[in-house]
Amino acid sequence: MFEKSINLFNRAQQSIPGGVNSPVRAFKSVGGTPVFMKSAKGAYMYDADGNRFIDYINSWGPMILGHAYEPVVKAIQETAQYSTSFGAPTELEIEMAELIISMVPNVDLVRMVSSGTEACMSAIRLARGFTGHNKIIKFEGCYHGHADSFLVKAGSGVATFNIQTVPGVTAGVANDTLTCAYNDLDAVKQLVAEHHGEIAAIIIEPVAGNMGCIIPQPGFLEGLRAICDMQGIVFIMDEVMTGFRLAQGGAQERLNIKADLVTYGKVIGGGMPVGAFGGKKEIMQHISPLGNVYQAGTLSGNPLAMIAGYVMLKTLKENAAIYKQLDEMTSYLHKGLNEVLKASGTPYVINQLGSMISVHFSDHPVINFATAASANNELFKKYFHAMLKRGVYLPPSAFETWFLCNALTKEDIDVTIQATKESLQEIL
Numbered sequence: 001m002f003e004k005s006i007n008l009f010n011r012a013q014q015s016i017p018g019g020v021n022s023p024v025r026a027f028k029s030v031g032g033t034p035v036f037m038k039s040a041k042g043a044y045m046y047d048a049d050g051n052r053f054i055d056y057i058n059s060w061g062p063m064i065l066g067h068a069y070e071p072v073v074k075a076i077q078e079t080a081q082y083s084t085s086f087g088a089p090t091e092l093e094i095e096m097a098e099l100i101i102s103m104v105p106n107v108d109l110v111r112m113v114s115s116g117t118e119a120c121m122s123a124i125r126l127a128r129g130f131t132g133h134n135k136i137i138k139f140e141g142c143y144h145g146h147a148d149s150f151l152v153k154a155g156s157g158v159a160t161f162n163i164q165t166v167p168g169v170t171a172g173v174a175n176d177t178l179t180c181a182y183n184d185l186d187a188v189k190q191l192v193a194e195h196h197g198e199i200a201a202i203i204i205e206p207v208a209g210n211m212g213c214i215i216p217q218p219g220f221l222e223g224l225r226a227i228c229d230m231q232g233i234v235f236i237m238d239e240v241m242t243g244f245r246l247a248q249g250g251a252q253e254r255l256n257i258k259a260d261l262v263t264y265g266k267v268i269g270g271g272m273p274v275g276a277f278g279g280k281k282e283i284m285q286h287i288s289p290l291g292n293v294y295q296a297g298t299l300s301g302n303p304l305a306m307i308a309g310y311v312m313l314k315t316l317k318e319n320a321a322i323y324k325q326l327d328e329m330t331s332y333l334h335k336g337l338n339e340v341l342k343a344s345g346t347p348y349v350i351n352q353l354g355s356m357i358s359v360h361f362s363d364h365p366v367i368n369f370a371t372a373a374s375a376n377n378e379l380f381k382k383y384f385h386a387m388l389k390r391g392v393y394l395p396p397s398a399f400e401t402w403f404l405c406n407a408l409t410k411e412d413i414d415v416t417i418q419a420t421k422e423s424l425q426e427i428l
């Protein structure tokens with residue numbers, strides 16, 4: 001089934017470290033060979049061997065309208081003929097900024113970058129420059145990109161590969177990153193008390209997606225907001241996953257929580273390399289060239305990236321029903337999975353918010369990294385491969401959320417539920 005992928009993977013390892021350009025793609029945690037993709041359209045991806053998969057990764061989030069969404073593809077083609085980069089400002093960048101500001105709450109000014117990593121790294125620098133404090137608080141299992149400050153108890157690939165301390169991150173940098181368990185407000189209060197007047201920012205995934213899908217418990221985000229208000233700490237909501245996915249205005253809108261700074265990536269670029277960070281003018285005005293907190297990018301605001309993101313966001317803005325459809329489709333999947341998992345007799349937990357969902361083989365609620373890690377992740381590996389074989393492409397790790405796109409049909413979901421039923425019969 002995967003002969004060509006196996007050959008390509010062997011060849012890739014000769015010239016690319018581990019054969020991949022981003023670690024979780026390597027399937028290292030689930031074993032086996034990564035599937036090399038050739039094309040994708042709507043909800044389906046096609047690999048080098050000609051296999052078709054129903055896609056529940058959607059490029060780790062961006063393809064919320066499905067792959068090769070025609071208006072985005074056309075706009076990129078049209079824009080490319082006028083040059084692919086200027087290194088000078090364009091009207092398109094203003095239109096993109098205005099569109100973002102019109103869709104999300106609490107953003108007066110927004111700076112475009114080329115990845116979610118850059119967005120989070122820059123937001124932290126800005127928070128430090130603004131407050132004059134050095135330390136940040138992040139949560140175990142949350143992933144904010146691969147900048148040094150965030151590679152402490154991080155989620156996603158760092159969790160998947162069980163890397164405790166990342167070589168290359170200096171102790172000095174690591175010491176400025178304090179960590180707490182997700183959903184543990186008392187631990188945050190204690191840390192803040194211990195480090196009074198030293199903390200620049202609290203950064204969090206408002207709905208975590210890098211240790212499976214983890215939902216904030218009632219009062220948790222509200223509690224963080226209150227602590228930040230009381231202590232003059234910058235509250236950064238990392239909406240790289242949730243932005244433009246959980247609602248037009250992301251988790252800020254959906255969960256009704258205000259961020260001081262917010263970071264974006266994934267959906268915001270329509271599948272092109274884009275990130276952004278923004279917030280209130282009072283803070284954002286410290287960014288260069290307005291202020292002295294330096295931040296720059298040769299390809300930031302790149303015209304191809306901007307037009308792809310612009311068309312994507314505009315479509316989402318003008319079709320609010322998309323979010324309702326995505327929610328309904330995901331709830332339908334949730335219900336179907338629930339039925340076949342229940343019938344199988346194996347302990348399980350399904351976490352879902354909007355179009356983010358994940359399955360953990362666990363007999364206890366999964367509310368943070370420790371509870372995600374103590375699930376039966378060996379069984380997840382088997383489940384992953386059994387599904388892959390049946391043409392369903394899930395994230396190759398229990399430490400990742402699944403993403404739905406609105407190109408999925410009810411039939412696709414039914415196929416997925418049936419595949420789960422058969423997979424469970426095979427692996428249990």
Ligand SMILES: *Cc1c(COP(=O)(O)O)cnc(C)c1O
Nearest residue numbers: 115116117143144145240241265
């Ligand atoms: C993916 C992700 C990032 C990093 O974005 P990149 O574009 O991969 O650099 C940061 N934060 C969260 C929450 C993410 O899911």
